[in-house]
Every structure is written in structure tokens, then in C-alpha cells.
Amino acid sequence: MGSYVPSTLAQRREMLEAVGCCSMEELFGHLPQQVLLDRPLHLARGLSELEVRRAMEAIASRNTVFSTVFRGAGAYRHYIPAIVKQVVSKEEFVTSYTPYQAEISQGVLQSIFEYQTMICELTGMDVSNASVYDGSTAAAEAVAMCQDRKRVKTLLSAAAHPDLIQTVKTYCEGSGMPVEIIPAKDGKTDLDALHSLLDDSVCCVLIQQPNYWGQLEDADQVGALAHESGAKYIMSCNPISLGMLQTPAESGADIAVGDGQPLGLSLSFGGPYLGFMACTNALIRKIPGRIVGETTDVDGKRAYVLTLQAREQHIRREKASSNICSNQALCALTASVYLAAMGANGLENAAAQSFAKAHYFAKEMAKIPGCKRRFSGEFFHEFVAECPDVPKAMAALEAQSILGGLPLNGDLSGCVLWCATEQNSKEEIDRAIAVIKEVCGA
């Protein structure tokens, strides 16, 4: 049996004696008999470290690690610089709690302050929090920031990630606030439809940029329409794309959110990822979660501390606007180290290369009969293309250890959402194109 209890049996006896008990059973003797478990748990016997390693490696080996990935749809395989994993494995960062005791937590606090600064720089917004769970919950929290007594309704683009849409709906179902979906037209949020949906009950308009299908939205125009009707404007952004794309601030957003996974976090079957949130100064008292601020200590030394806590659940209890307590601090640290290693030039390069590879991929694919892009308009690093035989194409790619794009369904049945990043070489793209060409009978 494995154990992390350091006390020897002799020490345990000594301690039991000190508290006036003869046995462990007696220590729990004050619990009502009816709630005591009268049998051992039905779990396997404990294992040694070597046995655990073998068992876990056996489980891991049942997963296929593809050597080439052309699937994104909310989880992106970008290159992670070696320094990132080294830094975020430091035990002090890994094993500390939320930095309540500022005097011995300056390292974590300063790292969060630096993270907040970098998120503000990326998005162009004024204020960032210390992170929330992921991009979908960040969107849901942003919606909650906009709701008030008069304005209750959220307008959510059909072109946002399905998980984001579902998460926002679940949160709004909780608070009893209505959500309406803005339909899409040619792979983008339909501006005419948005115009007709807007009225003075709408609290916010939320779009994703680039959207779920990789298309670039008319972000300025959505913002202008939202603001004309007095609603707030929320943009969910891919942080890598912000290396080159217009910022949410430049598009007029009141709140910028997104999933920070592309910033140095591995795919990890969907988590842990990172929800980032940033807003204008006007919304500073509404943003949820931890926020770190600069201050001084009694000797006048610069220092950092959790601040504006009057917003939070441990002070306001049922009157708090969010219940968030634990966040994704180590993932925020990961994003910071990634951004420091890449720098502005490196980030722009990662964005430009992802953009370039996806465009090369789409261009080559369009040469295959029946594989043309479904939508017109600009796209970033993902695109939707038709495919004459989706299951066959996916199987043929899988046989080459290539994870193909995501097969879509519903109105887009028979289409595939493809993604390329700087990790995909021209050679890999050419190989995938050759496989698809062969399968599709060209």
C-alpha cells in the first residue's frame, strides 16, 4: 500500500495517547454509528510507485498521439518553447495556494501582475483579472457583468464555439436571463439579423473573433451596432491571432475574453486551459475573480497584493456577482512565460505563420475536386471546406498518423473544419493533401 503519512506507528500511538485515545477508531468514536462505513472501500489495494507508473503508462498508451494535427476547433497545437515547461514546473509555483499572505507570496503576485499587463497589451483593454477557468466560462462571466435590472437579454453569435454557446446558455439559465442566437450568414454573424434583434432589453452582444469556422468577423460593425442600441460589446478572441489582428479595444469592445490555451498550454484532452478576461476602466468594479494591484509595504518598498476584494464572494457572499475562488493561476503563469519567450515579434511570427500555412493548405485543397471552401471572406488559421467522403478521408489520414480536421454536422454536414499552425510544415501539408486527393478520387 502506498502512503504519504510520515508518522511511524510508534509516533501515532504516542500522539493518540496525547489526545486521550487508545485507537484510531476511538478518535472517530464520537461520530454516529449509523454514518460510519462498516466495510473497507471497494477499491483495489494500494500500489507502489513503480506499479502506479506501469498502470498509468498502460492507460496512456491506449490514446493515439498523432504526429501531425490539422484539428483545432477550440484547442490548438502550437509550439511550446522549452523554457515554459521548466519554469512552470518550479515547485514553489506548483505547490503554493492563492496568495493570501502577500509577504511570502510576492513571486506569485508579481507574476500575476505581469500576466495582467500582458493581457492588457494583447487585447488593448485597460484592466485584466488573474484568470478564470476557460474561454467558455470567461464568456459566461462577461455576460453576467453586463446584465442589470432593465437590460437582461444576451445576443450571442451562432458563429461562436458550440461549447461557448452552451456554457453561456447554462449560466444564463441559472440566473434566469434570456439568450438569443444571432444567426450566421456565409460563415459570419449576420449583421442585418443582429440589427433587427437589438432593442433596449439587450445587455450585450457577444461574438468570437476569428469565429468558430475560422472566419474573420466585421468586428467594428458589430460593436457599432451594439453601442448604438446601448448594449455592451463582448469579443471572445484567439490570443495568438492578436499577434497580428486588430485588438478588441480597437474594435470597440467593452470586454475581451478568450481561451489562453494557445499560449503555451498543451492540448491535454481539453484541460486545464486558461480563461482570460479584460475590460475597460468603466467596468473595473464588475470584473470577477482575483486581481493583483501594486502597493507599498511599511518600508515604502514596491509590492503586490490581491486587491478590490470587496467584489468577491468571501466578502459579499450571496451579493457577489460571481462565485469564483480558485482560478487557473499556473496556466496564467504558463501564458506569461510563453509570451515572454516569444516576445512581440515571436508572437506575430506564430500568428503570421499559422495564417500562412492555413492559407496554403486551403489553396492546395481547393485544387481537389469537391474540396472547395464553404464560405467566402477572410479567415485566420482555420477554414471550412467541403469533402466528398469525410469518413474515408479521416480514416486514410489517421492511417498516416495525421489527425484530420473536425467533421462538422447539421447544416455543415459533409464539411470539415481544418486548422493549421506554425507547427505544420509545408511537407506535412503536402502529404495530407496527397492523402485527401487519393481518397477523393482525383
Add this chain to the structure above:
Amino acid sequence: MKLMFESSIPGRGCSILPACDVPIPALPESLCRKKAPNLPQLSENDISRHYTALAGRTHGVNNGFYPLGSCTMKYNPKINEEMAALPGFTAIHPLQPEHTAQGAMAVLYQTEAALCEITGMDAMTFQPAAGAHGEFTGLLLIKAYHKYRGDNQRTKIIVPDSAHGTNPASATMAGFTVVSIPSQADGCVDLEKLRAAVGKDTAGLMLTNPNTVGLFDKNILEITQIVHDAGGLNYYDGANLNAVMGVSRPGDMGFDVVHLNLHKTFSTPHGGGGPGSGPVGCKALLAPFLPGPVVKELQGQYHFQTPEQSIGRVKSFYGNFTVVVKALAYILTMGAEGIREAAQNAVLNANYMMKKLGGVYTMAYDERCMHEFVMSLEPLKKETGISAMDIAKGLLDNGIHPPTMYFPLIVHEALMVEPTETESKETLDEAIAVFLRLYETAKKDPQTLHDAPHHTPVRRLDEVGAARNPKLRYPF
């Protein structure tokens, strides 16, 4: 020390990506950002030293004793970290075909089975990313259950005044009205007040047991029965499960839905605030409402399914997956006996410390505690002016992370101590000696403690100033 932006030198950087091997098309200028982000320009060496310095200004469980009540700061085993870092777990896409992700689905399936056995529940979701997220999810299950039955008048959630702040906040987010009931003098639920509070409008009760003062509520069966008789459901906040795992199960206490904190009870690290994992388990009656997808086994193959009456997603994909991997490695290591041994020693360590400090410090509740205990510094403060905060800051100078301060709210000048089972008797004895010494200092030389800490990287901070004049980013 310098912020990384202050160490930035124009023209410096790391060499990470190769040149692009395909042409880079032009993007219309109107879609491009106007100005590059101000990110630091540093060499890899600069970055490495910067973070090594920051790590040196951070106290983790690996740096020393961390008896932070209600947070279960136990040791985070290294094998868990290594297993979660296997490429078979980190390099798999959440949307890759099910037949290529059977191992990942096995992790969710096996961990669900183990945690359901430990809690006495029937089904579980791993989507919630943290305890508070789990609370919100569990309450939505309760809401969906009543709604499905057409019982639309159940709009109230009862929460004891000793509860963690996330409980009432989660209830509000889930659209409930919070009914706060005062606790008895012993910190336990006042049965008469509970009876008076329940009715046709009761959706449920949220409770931690052991409660937030570290006591096991002996009336637990009667409490959950009162709520059930009124037509409500019982929610178990698993923050304190470490005290009873393998000894007593929430499912046998009358609870219908629980959340666990894998980052407390199941040894996964806190990461300076996260990521955690807050899986929600429930009895069969709530399983049809769980967020989707959940993993089911059919003829030896795992499949994702969304339950019929699902409340919908609360997060992308399947939750903080690699945190679940770490918890599974822990459960495999411990086994049935190890789980129980952990709970027993957590309770033993807490009682030992309470006993040794009890003769000097004032215990808020002078009876057998579970995995943590609460001291009230009120008498000491009256006598010497030394507050819970002052003692906490004195501990910092001794390399000990202070207990949770000023919580629960029902105890004045509270210090809540949770040693956990992974601390040795030697560590406890040293900490006890420090606590006793600080008590002496409070009496003989209170100014030293008012001025503490003395030896930390920074000293007491101007928190009021930070909030009054918020500086939340580097200004450039």
C-alpha cells in the same frame, strides 16, 4: 525586484521558430492591429533568472508547513506530476475520435467509479474546474430536478452562517434565494432553526460536514431527513472530505449531490490559485441532469453520452483533465486502506496540535475536532492587543504559512489550523513550539508582533491604498 518589462532591452529575444516555408499572404490593413503589443524583449537566460527569483519569493507546501484551514495543503506527490505529463495524456486533442482516446476516457471512467465509491454517489461529472464551479453545477442539478417534476415553487437554498462564501454566491448564481440560518453555539446546525426554515419553497440545503469549524455534526442524519421531508435535496460541500474519506460517506449521511476538490482531498497541487478540479457526484435521481458529455462503457469500449435531461455544459470539453489524471494516480497509490489512513492521520494530527496548544490558546470549541480546529485570539487581543493577524504575521518570520485568518465569520479573531496527514510529528512539534513562543512574545513584547513580519521579502502592505488607487498593470 524588477518587473520583466523593466529588464526588457530592445532587440533582445529568444530564437524559437524557423522561417516560414510557405508564402505569407497579405491581410487587409483594416484587419491588422495598429501597434505591436508591448511584450518584454528578453533572452532565455533573462527569463529563467527572472522566474527563479520570483520562485524564491514564493512559499509553497514544498517550502514548509502550510496549515491553511479549509484548504487541505497536503503534500503533492511527484509521481502524479510525472504521470499527468505523459505525452499520452498531454498531446491528445479533446476532439480526436473516441477510438483514439480510450485511455483518456478510461481515466474519467475509473476515477468516477472510485470517487463514487468514496462518496457513496452513483454518477459524476468532471466538467467543473474548481469547488465553486462544482457548487454552481450541483445547484443547477437541484434546480433542474425540481423543475422537471413541475415543482416550481422551490426557490430557496438554506445555508448555515458558518458556510464558506462561495456557497451563498453559488446559490445566487444558480438563481436561488439564500436563507442563512444561524449556527448553534457549538458551530453545528440548529435543528429548530432548520425546521423553522424549511417548507414548500425549500429547494435544498448546502452543508459541509465536518463543518467549517472542524466539527462533525452528530445530528447529520436528522438534518438531512428534515430537508428531505420538506421535499428539498441535500448538497454536500466536499471541502472537508479529507477528514472522513474511507470512514464515512456523504451518500450515507443523506446527501444527494456532492462536489469534491481534487486539489485538496486528492493531493493535486494548487498552482498558486489553480487549476483545481471540482467534480460533482450525485445519486441516481439527479444523474439524468448531469452536464454532458459523460463517459459510458459499452462492450469494452468507452463512449461519450449526454444525459437526457442535461442542464447543459458548464465548461468546454471535459474539465481540467490532467488534474483528474493526478487524482487517479493518487487513488491507485493509496488504495482503500491508504485513503482511510490519510483521513485518520489528518484527524490525529489536528487533534494533537489542538491538544498541545489548548492549554495556552483559547479554542473556539473545546471538543474532539476532525481534520482542523479553530482558535479564537479574542481573549489574547483583549489582554495584549495582539490580534489573529499579528500572530499570523509572526508565523511568517518562522517559515510557517499562517492558518486561515478571520474565518469562519462566526468566531471572532479566528485562526483555523489544518495540519493535514502528510506532516510529521516533528514538524507539528516545531510548529507548536513556535505558536507557544509567539504567545509569550504577545505578552512580553507585543510591539515585535505588531511590527511582524521582519524577515520576509516585503513587510506589511498598504492594502487600503492598493484598493483606493488601483494600479493593476505596468504603465510603460
